[in-house]
Amino acid sequence: MTALRQSAIMELEKIPEDKLSFVIQIMQGVNGLYNDSNKERKDAFARLEQLRKKGTVTDEDAELASYREDKYGR
DSSP, rough: OOHHHHHHHHHHHHSSGHHHHHHOOOOOOOHHHHHHHHHHHHHHHHHHHHOOOOOSSOOHHHHHHHHHHHHHHH
16 A cells, blocks of 8 residues: 555544545545546547548558549649
C-alpha cells in the first residue's frame, strides 16, 4: 500500500460514522467520472476505427500516377 493510500485511510478513520456516507458518495462520484471518461475514450476510438478507410492499394506509385493523369492529363 502506498503512503498516499495509508494517509487517506488514516483520515477516513478520523471521520465520524454519520459523515462517512458523504465521503463515500464523493469517492463514488470521482471513481464514476474516471471510469466514464475512460469508457468514452474507448468508444470514440472504436467509432474512429469503424470510419477509417480500409485501403486495398498494393501499388502506391501506380495509384499516384493514375491520380496525376486524371487531374493533369499527362
